Amino acid sequence: MLKEVQIQNLALIEDLSLQFNQGFCALTGETGAGKSILLDGLGLILGQRADTGLVRHGEKRAEVSALFEIHNQPKVIEWLTEQALEDENQCLVRRIVYADGGSKAFINGRPVPASSLKTLGDFLIDIHGQHEHQSLMSSQNQLTLVDAYGQHQSQIEQVKNSFKQWQNLTKKFQSLKNNQAEHQSKRELAEFQLIEFNKVQPQAEEFDSLSAEQQTLAHAQEIKQAGFASYEALDGDQGATHYINEALQQLEKLAAFSPALNNQLNQLNSSLIDLQEVANDIHHYTESVELDPERLEIVERRLNQLYGLAKKYQLHPDELTLKHQQLEDNLNNLMQESYSLDELQLKIDQAWSIYEKHALILRKARIKSAEALCISVTETMQTLGMQKSEFKIELNSLEKPTLTGLDRIDFLVSANPGQPAKLLSKVASGGELSRISLAIQVACGQIAQIPTLIFDEVDVGIGGGVAEIVGQKMRQLGQHCQTLSITHLGQVAAYGNQHLKVIKHTHENKTITEVNELSNSERVEEIARMIGGLEITEQTIKHAEELLMRAQNQI
Template sequence: MLQELSIQNLALIEKLQLNFNKGFSSLTGETGAGKSILLDALGLTLGDRSDSSLVRHNTPRAEVSAQFDIKQLPHVQAWLVDQELDDDGDCYLRRTVTSEGRSKAYINGRPIPSSLLKSLGSMLIDIHGQHEHQSLLSNHKQLGLLDAYAVHPELIKTCRQDYQAWQVLNRQLDTLLTNQADFQSKFELLSFQNSEFDDVQPIQEEFEELSEEQSQLSHANEIILACENAYEAIEGSSGAADLVNQAIHAIESIVSYSPSLQVTIEQLNSALIEAQEAAAEIHKHSSDIELDPNQLSRIEERLALLFGLAKKYNLEPETLVEKHQQLKDDLTSLTQSDASLETLKSEIDQAWSTFQNSGSALSKSRRKAAEKLSKIVTEGMHSLGMPNGLFEAQISALESVNASGLDKVAFHVTANKGQPLQPLAKVASGGELSRISLAIQVATAEVTSLPTLIFDEVDVGIGGAIAEVVGKKMQQLGAHKQILSITHLAQVASHGHTHLQIEKRTENELTFTQVIELDEAARIEELARMMGGLTISQQTLEHAKEMFSSAQQFNS
């Protein structure tokens, strides 16, 4: 539940800290006192869009923070842990907005995107606005309310996932059918290209090896001559090997006098061995080269064939083998598309059946909830001064299914006996629509898992005994949840477990909004003001006292 709301430099509020109690708290004040500012402040902490116009004039920034008790909300605790935002069970939200419009958001002191505030806020508070009945005219909103009332999130999740899986397969089928439409032209092109590669039959690393051999054969005479000269320089008379041998003999003749030269002898021996091995390799390389013009011609013809194919397909010659394999794979895939089509159609049929099953399970749950909701809202209409009213949440099949399932939900009502049920959108009387809306909101609020419900002047258009019923209903809800109601009706406000007065004052030519928690005497005076206007008579005070006393009997 909401424990504390702190506000600084927001609109008419310079600095304000509010502590909220359990149960039903009524919030009242004169028109223009700033009741909506509190909702704006709370909305900011819950992730609503920021606006620089909310920042108090001549101040650099506004700041709003809210503290929540989540001890009885394990799903909220788990969410904070998952997001790595937990802090020993605390839930502290903060939002700042600068006069330039820049906004920052925090959960338990950690900076986060405002979208996370929205996700968390949706688990903490539900705000029912005074224009809620307008959105209730939407079938989409009606479906959402029924689903919330039914409390079947897993069925909704499964149905949505099954629908999406079915849609993915349908998109694959569309792609496959599009490809098949061009089957003949693609098949002919791939077949022709593959046959060209089949004619050439490029081999892995063939191009590199042939290039090296072609270079060697085209310079065979130069290579042989250079090898012969190198061999002669090493192994010929007075060659390197002979000279090194002479050096070894010369050093060996004196090594007994200079033992340290033994290392030099070993070095010379190593050099002699390496030189002789190099000479042998040179001789072998020279012997392996054949002066074969025909072989060179064959290699050049093969290289020209590879170069020509690579140039035609704008490839590097080294990638011809890879391209050949790709053509084979594409041709195989294309020729197997008929088999793929049949397999895909079978998978689509299975996915559709799965979606139908999950959609039917969701429909069954919705129908059960619709029957219960219809009964409770009808009873609510009776208690709100519509004794012949009838409400029915009707479910029919969608012409075109979607991720929400197979159903279309439409709220139908009648306010008078003998009159047929008709869609909620066709209810002519604004007062009747407002009362029906309130009955629906109260009915769905009773089953919601949200700990805090805020009613923002939802009692507009209601008065007299009906207003008293509204107050009793909110008082009853307050026994199980935290209820905050911004109201202009004394009959509703009198039923609050606590009463907060929102007041606007002017000081030093500056305007401020403040909120005061009223004691019993102040509550009676505020109720009298709400009933009698600026001039409060003793009779009005007595009436207010009697109203307050009667309403508070239900709190005991």
């Protein structure tokens, strides 16, 4: 709630400090005393446009600051924390307006844009006046008010959760759908490439094996000729083994006389055996090599297939089998994505059904709550001098789903029987609009979302018993949220828990507006002035005393 306001050099106010209490505070004063300047100051705190004309004549700047108690305002605390502007259990808002143009704004001592003041102000103060009804003119806020009145928190939470689920699935589906052309192109390319690889069917290690076989088949004649020549040189009639055998025979004779040659004899004998094995291997291999032009043609055709495929995809032939597997996997994934799109649509349909179910449950609850709220507000309006008026709530379906359901709420008022109800925003009379706002706030007082309400001349055009009822409603509302009212009626002011008087006077050729908190006796004098006219008699004083006593003892 609003705890304190300080104003320097704003219009007729030179230096002012006000403390506000919980409950209903009445602000009174003669016409032209400067009551509207207080609203101008609060308007600056709420982020309204900074008008340099508000700076007191001769001064360089005007300054307004307001201290709010926020320990029981979780939305305010959450917002301040998100903006890194938090302070323990309080919020200090400050605005400076310069006479030569421009302004500065601060929250808890930190500079912020004026737009931040407006966002914060929407949580802290709601002004209801001849031309200002911050929250009640918004269809969304009207919906919020009906939901708060009907205590629909659990239904709203279900609607929000199901909406987010449906929305997330829809976004995912749309993203996939937007990429459908690209997806189809990728799939067709993968299918074409896989067909090419399937025709060739490259096998692991096939290329190296075929390359070796091709070399053998291509040079079979040379291999046979060289192989047989090598064999003859090693193990033919005049080959190496023939001469080694002769050498062995001679060494065996010598070894009989010279045992020292036994070692050489053994080495030579071992070499002969190795040489004969090598010769036999060469002979067998050479025999196995065939002159097979048909097989050579088959091998070379297969190698050309592998070479051609590898060249097209800029691969080494050894990498073909890996690429083949990658193509198969890629196509499988693309096929799976196609299935996912169909499955996703089913999930979207299911999510929508759940959302629609919760939204319709919420709609039924809203209809019920709206009916009860209409009755309550209408009754209060009729006690506030609008005897033949009727308050209505119109619920219409939205074309698109939202986080808060499928409904749009509009507040309407019928001023006289038989006349069509008009949107609350179209009500012509500022005084009537203020009283309608008061009636709505009284009906919803116990679930008030905003801690401080300000009513500017809500009592315009009324008097007598109706004025007392307005005062009663103000005090009743003050039990649930801080309520400030600028009033010209003593019957209303008498019900204030706190009474501030705005006074304008001239001192040393300077006009100054001051605001004083009135004592009980001062309240009697002020109420007597308000109800007595030009001449305040003893009877008027007694009437004021009686009015104040009755008002203070009534609730």
